[in-house]
Amino acid sequence: MTKLSLLILFIVQVFVCIGQAPIDSLLQKVRQHPSRDSNRVTALLKLADAMVYTDPATAMRYADEALDISEKSYWAKGTALSFRQKGNIYYVFSDLPAAMDYYIKGLKEARPLNIRELDASLLNNLANIYSDLKQYDKALDYYRQFLDISRELGSGKDETIALVNMGTVYTELNEPKKALECGRQGLGICRKKGINYFIPIILNNLGITYNKAGDADSALASFRESIELADRYSNYDAKASSLNETGKIYLTRGDYASAGQYALKSLQIARQLHSAEWQSNAWESLYKVYEKQHRYDKALDAYQQFILFRDSVSNEDKRSALARKEMAFDFEKKEAATRAEHDKKEALAQAEINRQRLIKRGILAGVVILLLAGLSSFVLYKRRRDAEERRKEADLKAKVSDTEMKVLRLQMNPHFIFNSLNSVSDYISKHETTTANYFLSKFAKMMRQVLENSEKREITLAEDLRLVETYIQLESLRLRNEVNYEICIDPGIDPDSTLVPPLIIQPFVENSIWHGLSGKTCPGRISIRIIREDEMIHYIVEDNGIGRKEAGKYAAAGRQSMGLRITLDRIDIINQTRRVRAGVEIFDLSEGTRVEVRLPLELNY
Amino acid sequence: MIDAIIIDDESHCIDHLTGLVAAWCGSMVRIAGSARTIEDGWRSIVQLQPQLVFLDIQVKDETGFDLLDRFPVMDFDIIFVTAYEKYAIQAFKFSAIDYLLKPVDPDDLRQAVARLQQKRSKEETAKKFETLFYNLKNGPGLPRRISIPTVKGLEFLPVHEIIRCESHINYTSIFLSSGHKLTVAKTLKEFEELLSEHNFYRVHNSHLINLACIKSYNRGKGGSVSMTDNTEIEVSTRRKDDLLKRLAEL
Numbered sequence: 001m002t003k004l005s006l007l008i009l010f011i012v013q014v015f016v017c018i019g020q021a022p023i024d025s026l027l028q029k030v031r032q033h034p035s036r037d038s039n040r041v042t043a044l045l046k047l048a049d050a051m052v053y054t055d056p057a058t059a060m061r062y063a064d065e066a067l068d069i070s071e072k073s074y075w076a077k078g079t080a081l082s083f084r085q086k087g088n089i090y091y092v093f094s095d096l097p098a099a100m101d102y103y104i105k106g107l108k109e110a111r112p113l114n115i116r117e118l119d120a121s122l123l124n125n126l127a128n129i130y131s132d133l134k135q136y137d138k139a140l141d142y143y144r145q146f147l148d149i150s151r152e153l154g155s156g157k158d159e160t161i162a163l164v165n166m167g168t169v170y171t172e173l174n175e176p177k178k179a180l181e182c183g184r185q186g187l188g189i190c191r192k193k194g195i196n197y198f199i200p201i202i203l204n205n206l207g208i209t210y211n212k213a214g215d216a217d218s219a220l221a222s223f224r225e226s227i228e229l230a231d232r233y234s235n236y237d238a239k240a241s242s243l244n245e246t247g248k249i250y251l252t253r254g255d256y257a258s259a260g261q262y263a264l265k266s267l268q269i270a271r272q273l274h275s276a277e278w279q280s281n282a283w284e285s286l287y288k289v290y291e292k293q294h295r296y297d298k299a300l301d302a303y304q305q306f307i308l309f310r311d312s313v314s315n316e317d318k319r320s321a322l323a324r325k326e327m328a329f330d331f332e333k334k335e336a337a338t339r340a341e342h343d344k345k346e347a348l349a350q351a352e353i354n355r356q357r358l359i360k361r362g363i364l365a366g367v368v369i370l371l372l373a374g375l376s377s378f379v380l381y382k383r384r385r386d387a388e389e390r391r392k393e394a395d396l397k398a399k400v401s402d403t404e405m406k407v408l409r410l411q412m413n414p415h416f417i418f419n420s421l422n423s424v425s426d427y428i429s430k431h432e433t434t435t436a437n438y439f440l441s442k443f444a445k446m447m448r449q450v451l452e453n454s455e456k457r458e459i460t461l462a463e464d465l466r467l468v469e470t471y472i473q474l475e476s477l478r479l480r481n482e483v484n485y486e487i488c489i490d491p492g493i494d495p496d497s498t499l500v501p502p503l504i505i506q507p508f509v510e511n512s513i514w515h516g517l518s519g520k521t522c523p524g525r526i527s528i529r530i531i532r533e534d535e536m537i538h539y540i541v542e543d544n545g546i547g548r549k550e551a552g553k554y555a556a557a558g559r560q561s562m563g564l565r566i567t568l569d570r571i572d573i574i575n576q577t578r579r580v581r582a583g584v585e586i587f588d589l590s591e592g593t594r595v596e597v598r599l600p601l602e603l604n605y
Numbered sequence: 606m607i608d609a610i611i612i613d614d615e616s617h618c619i620d621h622l623t624g625l626v627a628a629w630c631g632s633m634v635r636i637a638g639s640a641r642t643i644e645d646g647w648r649s650i651v652q653l654q655p656q657l658v659f660l661d662i663q664v665k666d667e668t669g670f671d672l673l674d675r676f677p678v679m680d681f682d683i684i685f686v687t688a689y690e691k692y693a694i695q696a697f698k699f700s701a702i703d704y705l706l707k708p709v710d711p712d713d714l715r716q717a718v719a720r721l722q723q724k725r726s727k728e729e730t731a732k733k734f735e736t737l738f739y740n741l742k743n744g745p746g747l748p749r750r751i752s753i754p755t756v757k758g759l760e761f762l763p764v765h766e767i768i769r770c771e772s773h774i775n776y777t778s779i780f781l782s783s784g785h786k787l788t789v790a791k792t793l794k795e796f797e798e799l800l801s802e803h804n805f806y807r808v809h810n811s812h813l814i815n816l817a818c819i820k821s822y823n824r825g826k827g828g829s830v831s832m833t834d835n836t837e838i839e840v841s842t843r844r845k846d847d848l849l850k851r852l853a854e855l
Contacts, residue, residue, distance in 0.1 A: 437624070437628075440708060441625075442710060444708045444710070445706075605843060
């Protein structure tokens with residue numbers, strides 16, 4: 001872990017070192033740009049960058065001002081740079097979550113600007129933080145993005161940084177093959193492009209990785225090269241580390257003298273660097289060497305030094321580990337909160353989408369329902385209106401036919417009255433007053449019945465037959481010859497509840513008497529039968545008169561057909577309004593005539 | 606032998622009726638006199654004290670009922686003789702009082718005279734006349750009361766108290782709003798003829814109902830009606846449409 005932190009610090013330092021200049025001159029530059037513009041922002045950020053390690057608090061103030069100016073002037077690049085600077089300062093403060101926050105803000109701001117260098121630096125810094133927090137997969141992910149951009153930009157230094165850092169992560173993950181691959185690639189690039197400063201560190205890291213993988217010879221070679229080049233390129237951290245690591249290898253091989261020499265060299269450099277860590281490491285190696293050489297007083301001394309420096313390092317380490325743990329915890333908490341918030345937002349958004357979808361569907365369904373309702377109510381309305389019209393039409397038709405019927409019935413009356421008056425006149429001329437009087441009063445009574453009944457559209461069959469009977473009785477009084485009559489009703493017919501149009505058969509009975517029977521010398525006979533056939537009733541009127549042909553000779557032309565014509569007209573109307581096949585048929589018998597009238601059977605109840 | 610007088614404003618009617626009586630029931634009735642005005646008629650009745658009066662309804666400007674008003678107690682029988690006067694005929698029918706229509710049919714005359722022989726209580730006759738006058742006083746409108754010959758005697762009822770009539774072949778049961786039930790030896794058809802102008806309607810072969818006493822109509826093939834006395838009366842299929850039409854008119 002110590003190696004890892006070394007590397008990361010190194011990376012930040014490299015990053016921070018970009019555009020390094022003396023603080024005073026930078027401060028001068030800021031003062032040269034008092035107006036709040038992009039020049040001042042650039043100067044402020046450079047100043048803050050230079051002060052990151054020496055005075056982070058003041059650096060933060062400069063960065064805040066830069067951010068404020070950038071945001072108010074809507075200068076996106078300045079905003080992004082300010083965020084990055086703040087992130088760097090928080091990193092130095094070891095406030096990793098805050099640093100990460102600002103890096104991410106910066107990244108968001110930088111992405112649309114398409115300044116790849118800016119993206120690259122932010123991605124690297126983010127990756128370093130994840131690496132610190134031991135979230136290696138995320139760290140690798142960011143390093144790879146950083147690597148891609150570096151290659152795209154052709155920046156060998158950035159590419160090297162990415163590869164070295166990835167190598168360190170792979171070493172931590174115990175994947176030496178990948179780690180070595182990364183180191184070798186980085187080394188190749190540095191050599192090709194002459195980025196010499198990094199070479200000792202890469203060689204040192206390679207050595208550590210080789211040693212960890214059990215390849216001590218390769219490790220020693222690597223360290224040797226690192227030490228040589230460290231002198232040439234003035235990289236003393238790398239030198240101290242490599243010297244001590246070499247000493248450790250000799251110690252395990254039992255070459256205590258060499259081990260002691262390397263440890264002392266390392267200690268010397270560590271003292272120059274004032275690095276507690278390197279001194280601690282060197283003293284540890286030395287104490288182990290002295291112990292093996294049985295120089296116990298020196299060993300004890302070295303051990304005491306080792307413990308001293310270790311404690312200071314481990315205190316530092318412990319502190320930083322604790323801080324890191326807390327940070328990791330905070331970070332996770334924050335991340336969880338962010339995730340929860342994100343989830344909540346997403347859920348809310350989803351709910352909103354669902355709600356809107358529901359509303360849309362609701363509206364659609366409403367429209368469809370409305371349309372359907374409108375359509376169906378229109379159809380219903382139309383159907384109802386049509387039915388109403390049909391009913392009205394039927395009513396009108398019925399009324400018209402009723403009126404026609406009434407006219408016909410009323411036409412019946414005078415026809416009947418005049419015929420009857422003929423009978424009365426005939427009777428009076430042949431009889432004495434008393435019987436003539438009797439006849440007349442009977443006639444009046446019948447007339448009253450006829451008038452009453454002709455008011456009605458329909459009367460019961462019983463009433464109709466009673467009237468016909470009265471008529472026959474009256475007429476038979478008049479005739480010289482007796483008239484026998486019989487009326488038979490089918491048992492399937494109830495005369496009291498069967499309705500018929502009044503006096504339909506009267507003209508036929510009249511014809512039978514006047515034309516059929518009056519010409520006869522022997523007693524006449526009229527038979528009226530009413531039978532039922534399905535939904536029809538049949539009147540059958542038979543007489544034993546002289547027959548139609550013979551009667552035609554006596555009768556005056558046309559008169560005979562008067563009552564008949566009216567009856568036929570009435571039946572016609574019945575056919576029209578009731579859609580039945582009512583009708584009249586006349587048959588000539590060997591003696592007399594038979595008339596059949598068919599009417600629809602209509603019941604009263 | 607019954608002494609009778611004829612009151613009629615037309616002499617040929619008097620002559621005709623006199624002739625008919627002589628020819629068809631001369632053995633039972635003797636025409637003692639006649640009058641051609643109400644005044645003369647009243648005098649003749651007072652003088653001749655007949656047992657029977659043939660009374661025309663329309664006598665000049667007066668009516669036969671004006672004559673009867675002059676007698677607080679009637680100790681003679683009356684046979685009304687009238688031409689075609691619809692409202693009066695309805696009144697007679699409702700009061701169960703005999704009447705003859707002009708020109709008089711000899712057979713009807715004989716029957717009317719024969720019915721006189723069946724002695725009736727004065728009380729009953731008085732009741733009949735009371736009903737007649739009650740109905741007539743209400744003018745030429747519809748009669749309000751009906752006299753019904755039950756097995757126990759005559760009942761006089763306001764028409765609106767009848768809820769419905771039910772046929773039992775030759776008998777008819779009449780259900781009243783008071784909850785009573787009368788049984789009459791008349792066919793339902795006769796009641797139908799009397800009452801159909803009084804908003805009564807025959808909904809079924811055996812039911813005649815007062816349309817004013819319907820509570821509700823229940824749908825069905827023919828359906829049924831609930832009456833105010835909580836009975837449910839079946840409506841025949843053929844009557845349904847007509848009934849609904851009638852109800853809609855109410």
